[in-house]
Amino acid sequence: MASNSENVMIKGSCHCGFIKYTCSVRPEALKKATRCNCTFCTKLSGANMHLTGPQDFQLLSPASQAECGDYSVHSNAHRYFCQKCGTQMWMEASYEMFGKQIEQFSINLHSVDQPQEGLDLSEVKFEYFDGLTNNFAAGLSDKPYKGGLV
Ligand SMILES: [Zn+2]
Numbered sequence: 001m002a003s004n005s006e007n008v009m010i011k012g013s014c015h016c017g018f019i020k021y022t023c024s025v026r027p028e029a030l031k032k033a034t035r036c037n038c039t040f041c042t043k044l045s046g047a048n049m050h051l052t053g054p055q056d057f058q059l060l061s062p063a064s065q066a067e068c069g070d071y072s073v074h075s076n077a078h079r080y081f082c083q084k085c086g087t088q089m090w091m092e093a094s095y096e097m098f099g100k101q102i103e104q105f106s107i108n109l110h111s112v113d114q115p116q117e118g119l120d121l122s123e124v125k126f127e128y129f130d131g132l133t134n135n136f137a138a139g140l141s142d143k144p145y146k147g148g149l150v
Contacts, residue, residue: 007056008118012111014087019068020060021089023051023107025119033109033124034140037148038131044071044079044088047126048106057090057105079108087111097136126150 007024014020033049035041041048051057059065068089069081077093089111093104114121130138130145144150 010107010119011113011116012089012107013113014082014085014089014111016082016085016087018062018084019082019087019089019111021107021111022058022060024056025049025051030119031123031125033126034106034129035126035144035148036129036131037145038129038134040073040077040079041131042147042149044081045108045110046079046088046091047109048091048104049109049112049124050104050106053103053105054092057107 007026008030010023010025012021012023029050033047035047040046062068065080067083069083070078071081072078076095077091079088079091081088087110088108090107091104093102095102095104109121109124112119112121127140127142128144128148129136129140132145132147135145138145
């Protein structure tokens with residue numbers, strides 16, 4: 001796994017322990033995360049901590065990503081989850097926004113192990129997207145957009 005020596009290693013797992021991972025997170029990304037009010041994010045408890053990319057994520061178990069559930073509403077956005085306990089684990093998405101190609105890789109904060117050195121989930125500040133009306137042009141807000149959870 002490629003990682004910057006200043007990055008912080010984070011451990012995560014699903015509720016039953018079938019899925020385990022580590023990831024390398026930039027220090028500036030550790031204290032913030034995003035939520036979106038779209039149905040995909042809301043129904044699946046999306047609390048996204050953004051990684052630089054899949055190179056900073058290492059699946060420790062199971063042996064193959066194919067053993068994880070893969071829920072996708074668009075062929076270019078996947079949420080991986082535990083097929084035994086249902087925990088949402090991470091998301092990979094590739095899409096175009098404002099004429100720019102976006103490659104998103106984020107872990108679901110609900111899957112991060114607590115307590116652990118380097119990350120206290122109570123200190124994470126959320127910023128919010130308005131995906132429900134596909135109004136990403138509105139940008140990130142300190143408060144949820146209509147229909148979104150805090
Ligand atoms: Zn599980």
